[in-house]
Amino acid sequence: xxxxxxFNGTVLPADQIGVGVTDLSLLRGYGLFxxxxxxxxxxxxxxxxxxxxxxxxxxxHLPLPxxxxxxxxxxxxxxxxxxxxxxxxxxxxxxGYAPDSITIRKPNLLIMSEDIHPTAPQQYxxxxxxxxxxYVREMAEVKSTDYKRxxxxxxxxxxxxAQDVLFCKDGEIxxxxxxxxxIVKGEKLITPDRHILRGITRRTVIQLARTDFEVEERxxxxxxxxDADEAFTTSSTKKVLPIVQVGDLTIADSKxxxxxxxxLSQFNELVTRW
Amino acid sequence: xxxxxxFNGTVLPADQIGVGVTDLSLLRGYGLFxxxxxxxxxxxxxxxxxxxxxxxxxxxHLPLPxxxxxxxxxxxxxxxxxxxxxxxxxxxxxxGYAPDSITIRKPNLLIMSEDIHPTAPQQYxxxxxxxxxxYVREMAEVKSTDYKRxxxxxxxxxxxxAQDVLFCKDGEIxxxxxxxxxIVKGEKLITPDRHILRGITRRTVIQLARTDFEVEERxxxxxxxxDADEAFTTSSTKKVLPIVQVGDLTIADSKxxxxxxxxLSQFNELVTRW
Numbered sequence: 001x002x003x004x005x006x007f008n009g010t011v012l013p014a015d016q017i018g019v020g021v022t023d024l025s026l027l028r029g030y031g032l033f034x035x036x037x038x039x040x041x042x043x044x045x046x047x048x049x050x051x052x053x054x055x056x057x058x059x060x061h062l063p064l065p066x067x068x069x070x071x072x073x074x075x076x077x078x079x080x081x082x083x084x085x086x087x088x089x090x091x092x093x094x095x096g097y098a099p100d101s102i103t104i105r106k107p108n109l110l111i112m113s114e115d116i117h118p119t120a121p122q123q124y125x126x127x128x129x130x131x132x133x134x135y136v137r138e139m140a141e142v143k144s145t146d147y148k149r150x151x152x153x154x155x156x157x158x159x160x161x162a163q164d165v166l167f168c169k170d171g172e173i174x175x176x177x178x179x180x181x182x183i184v185k186g187e188k189l190i191t192p193d194r195h196i197l198r199g200i201t202r203r204t205v206i207q208l209a210r211t212d213f214e215v216e217e218r219x220x221x222x223x224x225x226x227d228a229d230e231a232f233t234t235s236s237t238k239k240v241l242p243i244v245q246v247g248d249l250t251i252a253d254s255k256x257x258x259x260x261x262x263x264l265s266q267f268n269e270l271v272t273r274w
Numbered sequence: 275x276x277x278x279x280x281f282n283g284t285v286l287p288a289d290q291i292g293v294g295v296t297d298l299s300l301l302r303g304y305g306l307f308x309x310x311x312x313x314x315x316x317x318x319x320x321x322x323x324x325x326x327x328x329x330x331x332x333x334x335h336l337p338l339p340x341x342x343x344x345x346x347x348x349x350x351x352x353x354x355x356x357x358x359x360x361x362x363x364x365x366x367x368x369x370g371y372a373p374d375s376i377t378i379r380k381p382n383l384l385i386m387s388e389d390i391h392p393t394a395p396q397q398y399x400x401x402x403x404x405x406x407x408x409y410v411r412e413m414a415e416v417k418s419t420d421y422k423r424x425x426x427x428x429x430x431x432x433x434x435x436a437q438d439v440l441f442c443k444d445g446e447i448x449x450x451x452x453x454x455x456x457i458v459k460g461e462k463l464i465t466p467d468r469h470i471l472r473g474i475t476r477r478t479v480i481q482l483a484r485t486d487f488e489v490e491e492r493x494x495x496x497x498x499x500x501d502a503d504e505a506f507t508t509s510s511t512k513k514v515l516p517i518v519q520v521g522d523l524t525i526a527d528s529k530x531x532x533x534x535x536x537x538l539s540q541f542n543e544l545v546t547r548w
Contacts, residue, residue, distance in 0.1 A: 005295060007295075018292015018294065021281075021289075021291050021293065025300050026293060026297070026366060026419070033301070060422075061426065061428075090301075092295075104425060144422065145301060146422065151369060154377070
């Protein structure tokens with residue numbers, strides 16, 4: 001199957017799109033993105049994703065070159081061209097072409113469909129391990145393209161037999177490299193509320209959880225992991241994925257817990273009906 | 275005049291080069307660069323620039339796809355094709371194409387010539403103003419493409435009638451957005467030695483200064499500006515450029531000082547003979 005991409009008004013097979021060499025993401029790392037899946041051929045939580053994309057653009061002083069309605073039309077067109085029942089969609093917006101290599105004039109906007117890379121069933125069955133890293137993302141609330149830290153840590157994560165990294169600065173937990181973090185304690189569902197990207201799956205899970213949990217969105221300390229019943233991470237591709245080890249610390253009995261499983265089943269039910 | 279670029283082994287007019295949409299600088303901000311000028315048609319301080327480029331690549335876990343000698347041949351070819359007596363050269367290396375949008379496989383290397391944008395003579399005559407920003411660059415010693423902070427501050431710099439920003443974190447000065455920082459006190463030339471990019475012009479100026487100054491490379495506090503005789507910044511295009519105001523603070527009598535002028539003349543003499 002060929003994926004197509006929209007780039008500044010033109011739609012082409014994605015592998016035929018070329019970004020020019022004065023683009024500010026290439027020269028200066030100046031870009032933002034967003035990413036979501038479709039279910040039953042429809043973009044999941046489109047309103048929330050568009051809202052976040054527009055907010056990231058505003059925070060990075062980039063005017064949106066298209067309206068929400070135009071964005072939706074482009075997305076539906078790309079889904080149809082992909083010939084696949086469900087795809088991932090990636091929005092990438094950069095500072096645009098800068099002949100002086102530094103000044104924003106007009107952003108470049110790329111929207112493309114991609115294959116979905118679902119999380120392996122074994123990871124849900126076993127839970128994942130994460131390493132700890134003393135770090136907090138700059139401008140974490142903006143979905144910028146700044147992922148240097150994760151790529152630099154790739155070898156360390158692999159060497160530890162882990163799947164990801166949990167960022168923690170001065171004893172306070174923020175998020176994983178590309179997903180949010182939750183702990184369960186009794187009837188409480190607790191998740192950090194600052195220095196994080198406000199994940200759409202996080203938001204969906206909080207909404208689903210309200211019937212059965214007391215939800216606390218607040219700063220979360222690393223020390224709170226010691227008596228957590230369960231921990232999990234959320235993202236569009238991970239959904240609700242149990243975490244059984246953080247650094248040297250085993251969470252509960254190092255097996256995925258029932259409350260994470262229940263939230264995952266609620267999430268799966270929602271997307272099946274989407 | 276047309277500038278040419280080398281991209282992964284192929285040389286084309288720079289405006290005909292297209293970078294594919296799975297490049298990790300576009301998707302994840304994962305890139306590094308270097309930049310230097312030629313004088314009398316020859317790359318200035320080539321050995322030092324290559325050494326820094328190779329070090330940045332190593333720090334970002336990217337294997338160099340060419341040798342130093344090949345790099346030199348490419349540079350000399352691009353200079354000749356430009357048809358100009360002197361040009362700027364930009365090296366950009368990214369994490370390469372990542373079909374999974376995150377894993378490094380093979381870097382992309384771009385080398386291109388550009389017009390030189392010399393600093394206006396009036397700026398040397400008047401000196402420049404900079405705003406202060408509570409910030410320190412991540413991995414400052416690596417010439418990564420992470421310049422989000424500067425681009426976000428562009429409006430604030432303009433509104434303040436300033437030309438650049440000086441980064442200062444917890445009372446300690448590091449560097450300007452794209453150049454190093456020096457102060458003069460009596461016979462002492464003082465410059466920060468940590469949280470900085472180790473500028474080649476900085477290194478050249480320190481070398482030139484040793485005959486007439488006692489050079490101190492060490493942490494520099496913001497409070498030391500209050501009794502500085504002079505301040506200036508160094509970069510390949512700024513050379514030795516006086517700073518007469520930092521935030522609300524006027525340096526000495528707000529006029530460029532004689533020692534900055536002497537160092538600039540020494541620098542100009544060196545490059546004229548290059």
